[in-house]
Amino acid sequence: MNVHLQKAFSGRGDKVVFVEEGKFQKEGVSTQEFEGKKLSSLLWREPWGRILYVGIGGPPFRRDTLRKAAGLGVKSLLKIGARDITLDFSNYPDFLPHVDAAVEGAMLGSYRFEEFKEEKAKRKNNLEELRVVTGEIADSLLQDIEKAVRQAQEIAHAVNYVRAIGNMPANYITPETLSQKAVELAGKRKALSVEVFDKERLEKEGFGGLTSVGKGSANEPRLIVLDYRGEGCNSRPVLVVGKAITFDSGGISIKPGEHMDEMKYDKMGGCAVLGIVDAVSRLGLPLRLVGIIAAAENMPGGHAYRPGDILRTYGGKTVEVLNTDAEGRIVLADALAYGIEKFNPGLVFDLATLTGACIVAIGKQKAGLFSNREDIAEFLWKKSEDYGDPLWPLPLGEEFDEAITSDVAVVKNVGGREGGACTAASFLRKWVGDVPWVHLDIAGPAWITKEYPYLEKGATGFGVRLICRYLMKRLEEKSL
Incomplete structure (x- = not known):
């Protein structure tokens, strides 16, 4: 059309x-x-x-x-x-x-x-x-x-592509079939390549977070790396990382049965990465964009990871598991650490349906915005509604770092009831360091259960418009 x-x-x-x-x-x-x-x-x-x-x-x-x-x-x-x-x-x-x-x-x-x-x-x-x-x-x-x-x-087009994948149930979209979608996408774009890490490679190369979260499922985890090289790009790449839990039962810390069917949408951060890469490559933007999707299914089973386990993530940092339903930050830790080490990005975004606490704090229509760069956060916040993906800024700080300090590992994966979205963001920051970074907790707006004026019920594709428009603005200003 x-x-x-x-x-x-x-x-x-x-x-x-x-x-x-x-x-x-x-x-x-x-x-x-x-x-x-x-x-x-x-x-x-x-x-x-x-x-x-x-x-x-x-x-x-x-x-x-x-x-x-x-x-x-x-x-x-x-x-x-x-x-x-x-x-x-x-x-x-x-x-x-x-x-x-x-x-x-x-x-x-x-x-x-x-x-x-x-x-x-x-x-x-x-x-x-x-x-x-x-x-x-x-x-x-x-x-x-x-x-x-x-x-x-x-x-x-890219947003609707994300919605089409996001709405598919977990018996159709597994980590493997999601990686096939990435391979199909790369096959259509001349400047785009893809690499998929299977379970054996993930274990061999030390992705202890992703492999642990995926151990309880018959559907094995995948790390999907999409690399777009726009014509004329000469700056450090932009890294976009997404959480794609293709179904989240909560694992051993199992969720209540009510609304568990909606946990097919726990992959929407990873789906958004597919959409961002799709749009940027469609537009032929002159930049290098690396999209990494951490895909797993979080299920209980004889091989599932447990509360009390200590995991070693990519690069060596350790995590004490207190709740297996706080799995998104664990798979993102691996993906962020790998992406930053491998590609030396100048800017990092991550998108994840990360915490119910974010919905409690700011409702379902806005995503939580965290960043270690005030100027980027300020710009995104002020422009987000115009871009169609509204945000609200939330804090980082020492009190949240202290809440996730572990007695037996570098960090623990939950920090108590207070400030749950903030402690999750502080967890991710441990793997980011000083690289300019934006974390979007899209747990609220990633899917909707009633119709909006231009959206039907289901996946929304949240984050695609926001990040694409931001990158286009930075390119226009020659500041990327």
Whole structure:
């Protein structure tokens, strides 16, 4: 599906028209029926097709408002059989800088997970054409919008790719099949290579965290390393590390049965790494990006690791295990240590559905943001909502380091009830050192259990847009 820009409506298909609150006038429609309140809508039929008026509320208008309105409009029209949809900006020339956000929302709103439904229950139509009416504007501005729209398309494609993998259940996505997805992705991109470490290699090379977490499962762990080398890159690589627990039962410290089915989403940090690499390679960004995915299944069994065990992670640091359900930080420790030693990155991100404590602290709609660089954290926090992946900063500090100090090892893998997201981040920092580093605890927004304006229930692909947009901004400023 491609996006077409045009200066006037062609009269084909169906149309989404944005309406500012209090400025809607149409004969036969009262203000009680529709007046443009934020994310309200009105369907109107014309001889050539249908118009869906979508309210955007009153000023100030944000990029995310247009993203949500476009997504809501496309989702609604697709439900009633639309295939060819136009987003009409002709009445709002001031919104043209946000066209890319609207296109992103439309594409994300068009996605549905129907892999296992009966044919008769599947949606009969898909979004085949997406058009954007800009009104009469200068050709130079049109070119700028075309570039921004193309970038939004590629990033949205990558987010939907992540959602498609993330929604698959654990009997379809195991560490091995996830590594096959990475191999397939690398086969499609000229500048991208992949290396997969199997259980034997992991044991031989000292990945004691990843192998221990995966020991209780019949599905063996994998470390997946994706290496993108953009044309013209001459700086130190960016390292992006993701936790991919393809199913998390909690292991010996087993979770309650209620909602355990949702633990197929414990792989979303690793899936986000796939999406980030996909988008960056689609866009052909001039940088080197290394993506590392630590993939395992955390199950109880005769070979499972236990509370009280002491593990030796990659590079030699030891971990006292107090709770086998705090496994994500253990597999990330291996991946971070290896990635930093092997690739000498100039910047490190990690993404993980790491702690329920983060959800308790800040809710489900934002991810927890931790960093050892205030300037990076400040920028990401302030731009995150515009980028579509909202964050909230949380602290690191000596009190959290002390909480995870072990009597018998370098650290213990839990630090008590207080500040659980912060002690988990402090744990990871032990393996990062002084390298500029950002940790995103995406436990809240990685999947949703109710529909959002441009997202259906299930995996969200959180983190792909944020990190891609950040890297693009840094490249634009020539600071990467």
